Amino acid sequence: MNQPDEKTIxxxxxxxxxxxxxxxxxxxxPLREPTxxxxxxxxxxxxxNIGIGITLIHLVSGLPKSAVEKLSQRDFAEANEYLAGFTDDGPTASAT
Known part of the structure; x- marks a missing residue:
């Protein structure tokens, strides 16, 4: 499965x-592929790593950093998982 270019959580x-x-x-x-x-x-x-995640979510979503800092753990984790899919260390598509 390919990572979608955009995702709204x-x-x-x-x-x-x-x-x-x-x-x-x-x-x-609202999230998208980071630049x-x-x-x-x-x-x-x-x-x-948490600080990096907060900053990246803030930059990508356009939400104020103070709003991102107040995200619940589950929402924060879901956003990080999506964004990690665009990096070499993130989830990869399984071979079929």
Missing amino acids: PLRKPVKLGSGESEVVYDKL AGELDKATSTGGS
């Missing part, structure tokens, strides 16, 4: 930023 638990009239709710995570520059920026942060 409906969030199990919407992420809310702000309050009152300025509150913004994110209920889905080489985005991969470079994410990996050059020098942080942990």
